[in-house]
Amino acid sequence: MDREALKRQLFEERERLQHEITELDAELSESLEDSSEESPYDQHMAETAAVTLDREIDLTLEENARAAIAQIDRALQKLEDGSYGHCDKCGKEIGGERLSAAPFASLCIDCKRLEERSR
Template identity: 45%
Template sequence: MASTVNAADLPVRPGEDPWTESELAEVRSGLDSEIAELREGIAAAESELAERLSDSVEGAGDDPTDTGAKAYQREHDLALNYNSRELLAQSERAIQRMDAGTYGVCESCGKAIGKARLQAFPRATLCVQCKQREERR
């Protein structure tokens, strides 16, 4: 779904040029590509995890070291899958914010995040100052 929001209406920091339709389209295209890759990766990882779970039943009788190594690998894979799901949610949310006209508004202070920051990190929801404050906590 293409954005119906005028790119030039999105907030920018003082000294930055307004968003152009092509700049916003470029950021959106990157997010769309990332979303497709993440969905594909998550589906493949879940399929692989399901396969390994069925294999682990067959591995009954493994020595404790093998069992521990398999459990560690499974936990590692689950953590990676969780991270991928989180990135997917952030990317989808960025697109929703574009469509709603709130892309570029800091969720903490309400000021502009900054076009340069969003071009470098399109999933950003906080301006640099609020992000730094959050990380110090």
């Protein structure tokens, strides 16, 4: 496994996500300004609803991006301490196939499934 290449890949992905968050933040503050300019509110119910939906989608995207960044940070930490490729929970090897599909996975497929089921 090429650690340096992997690190680069993780940093690039992290940067991309960070950029995405910055853009979403800008959009979110814009849509906040828009809606505060609308008056009276009741004449713009449909518009306001659409803006609200947009904001919700943006917020979800932002949440996902932040969660992905946290995962990347965890993977980078694991690369540093040498536990990369091993499951956070059971310590078993995560497996090359899963890692190439999800380079910042911190759980093996079994623990991941268990975690998803318990949510």
